[in-house]
Each structure stands twice: as C-alpha cells, then as structure tokens.
Amino acid sequence: MNVSKDGPGSGSTGRRITEKLSADALRERTGRDWDDWFSVLDAWDATRHTHTEIATHLRTEHGMDGWYAQSVTVGYEQERGLRQVGQSSTGDWRTSASRTVAAPAERVLAAFTDPALRGDWLPDAGLILRTHRPARSLTADFADSGAATGRLAVRVTALPDGRTQLGLAHEKLAGAEAVATYRAFWKDRLNVLKALLEQPGPS
Structure with a gap:
C-alpha cells in the first residue's frame, strides 16, 4: 500500500468533533455550546459513566435529539481523554469513507466481491467475505499485502437518479496511526x- 504515514501530533488522525460541529451551531440546536455542555456533564460526573449512559442522560434529562446526544457524548469523551479521534466507545479503532458513484448499486458492490474487478482498483488487498447481500451490503476480513488489517463493512444505497451512495467502515484497526493511514488509503482508493x-x- 503506497500511502505515507504521518507522524504523531500531525493531526493526521482527523479532527475532533468539536472542530467539525461549531459551538454556535450546537448552541442553536441544543441551547448550549460545547463548554456549557461539558460543564453540565462534569457536574453529573460523566467520566464515571459509559458512552451509552451519557447519551441516554442527555436525551432523557435534557431533551436532546439523539444525533446531538451522540455527538456531544463523543465530544465530551474526546475532550476528557476517554477516547481518541478514530476510536469507538468500546475502544476499537476505525475509519470510514463514502462516495456517490454514477453506477448501479449491484455493480458498485460487485467491485468488492468480483476478484477481477477488484484487482483494477484494489490490487494489493485480499478480502474474505463474512456476509454478502448483493446490491446492499457486505462484511469482510481485510488483508493488505498479506497482513491481517481489520474488517470492512460496506453498504450501498441506490439513489433515485440511478447513482449509488457507497459507505465503507474499516474497523478493528491497530491504533491511531493505522486510522490515519487507512483514512488516506480509502480516500485514494474510492x-x-x-x-x-x-x-x-x-459505444
């Protein structure tokens, strides 16, 4: 895989959610900005609770929409050092990518399952399918140049205009450096x- 690896501290592992969702936008939708919500959660002693418990608390006690409850929970966990960017609530490391492709959903997914077609865009990787629903989704073990490097979950959605929305998650990575590497890798490959x-x- 010809992807350069950025060193620690380069920011290559991605942006924190507090950088993606502005304080003003959060305040407009929830009534509080990041600092205010962090203070609310600190007062509740949120660092002693699980991800699910924090998100549930925000929904049930503060009436927060589910998407924002998850976002604030992730932002709080990142800010308080409970998880790093690219790390799930269970401690697993993952990255994701998506593209809209002007091709039928069946053909987009076949680009992963057909070895000949896959060789045209992903030549050095091997996939061992776990589940496969044609034109819908698949999961597979991923081997990059013969080394086991995580698991893929791929979903395709046919759009009304004939294009296909492709979403890919690369899970069970080794750490932050692998997240950065495969974020760049999948951007290029997709x-x-x-x-x-x-x-x-x-013609």
Whole structure:
C-alpha cells in the first residue's frame, strides 16, 4: 500500500468533533455550546459513566435529539481523554469513507466481491467475505499485502437518479496511526473506484 504515514501530533488522525460541529451551531440546536455542555456533564460526573449512559442522560434529562446526544457524548469523551479521534466507545479503532458513484448499486458492490474487478482498483488487498447481500451490503476480513488489517463493512444505497451512495467502515484497526493511514488509503482508493465505474462503456 503506497500511502505515507504521518507522524504523531500531525493531526493526521482527523479532527475532533468539536472542530467539525461549531459551538454556535450546537448552541442553536441544543441551547448550549460545547463548554456549557461539558460543564453540565462534569457536574453529573460523566467520566464515571459509559458512552451509552451519557447519551441516554442527555436525551432523557435534557431533551436532546439523539444525533446531538451522540455527538456531544463523543465530544465530551474526546475532550476528557476517554477516547481518541478514530476510536469507538468500546475502544476499537476505525475509519470510514463514502462516495456517490454514477453506477448501479449491484455493480458498485460487485467491485468488492468480483476478484477481477477488484484487482483494477484494489490490487494489493485480499478480502474474505463474512456476509454478502448483493446490491446492499457486505462484511469482510481485510488483508493488505498479506497482513491481517481489520474488517470492512460496506453498504450501498441506490439513489433515485440511478447513482449509488457507497459507505465503507474499516474497523478493528491497530491504533491511531493505522486510522490515519487507512483514512488516506480509502480516500485514494474510492476515488479510483469511482473513476473506474464511471468510465463510459463501449459505444
């Protein structure tokens, strides 16, 4: 895999959710900004609770919408050192990527399951399928150049205009450096896949 690895502290593991969701936008939707919510959760002693308990507390005690409850919980956990960017609430490391491709859903998913087609955009990787629902989803063990490097979950959604929304999650990674590496890797590879599938056919 020809992807450079950024060193520690480079910010290559991605942005914190507090950088993606502005304090003003959060205040507009929930009535409080990040600092205010962090103070509320500190007063509740949230560091002693699980991710699910924190999100539930925000929903039931503060009437927060589910998506924002999850976002504030993740932001709090990152701010208080309970998890790092790219790390799930269970401690697993993961990254994700998505593309909208001008091709049918069945063909987009076949780009992962058909070895010949996969070789045109993902030549050095091996997949061992675990589940496969044609034109819908798959899960697979992922081996990069022969080394076991996590698990993929791929979902495709057919759009009304004939295009397909592709979502990919790469889970069970080794740590923050692997998250950074595979974030760049999948950005590059999905760009290649999109270009491949959108090539005009023979006239």
